[in-house]
Amino acid sequence: xxxxxxxxxxxxxxxxYGDQKLLDGASHDGLSDAxxxxxxxxxxxxxxxxFGITRKDQDDSAxxxxxxxxxxxxAGFFAGEIVPVTISAGGQDTVxxxxxxxxxxxxx
Numbered sequence: 001x002x003x004x005x006x007x008x009x010x011x012x013x014x015x016x017y018g019d020q021k022l023l024d025g026a027s028h029d030g031l032s033d034a035x036x037x038x039x040x041x042x043x044x045x046x047x048x049x050x051f052g053i054t055r056k057d058q059d060d061s062a063x064x065x066x067x068x069x070x071x072x073x074x075a076g077f078f079a080g081e082i083v084p085v086t087i088s089a090g091g092q093d094t095v096x097x098x099x100x101x102x103x104x105x106x107x108x
Contacts, residue, residue, distance in 0.1 A: 004030060063107060070102040 007023040033043050047053070072078060084097035 066102055066105045
């Protein structure tokens with residue numbers, strides 16, 4: 001998220017005289033609800049409270065999601081969606097062809 005740009009709405013059409021508003025892209029497009037403009041963390045808290053979803057429920061759901069993603073990746077379900085990328089570092093090339101996120105889970 002550190003590479004998300006700042007936004008200048010209306011810049012394509014040009015600006016008239018005066019100051020313009022610079023928007024933080026992470027906050028505007030990524031961390032705020034598109035409808036209410038509330039922070040996503042606050043939305044998550046209110047939804048959890050409204051529907052009685054506990055932290056344990058959320059953790060269990062996340063663990064199940066990781067298990068499903070790992071199984072699907074091992075079964076080759078994502079092979080047509082992941083493009084291998086060659087990474088050159090220290091004079092050596094490494095090809096990454098798997099989503100690395102499922103393997104990062106530390107459930108302890």
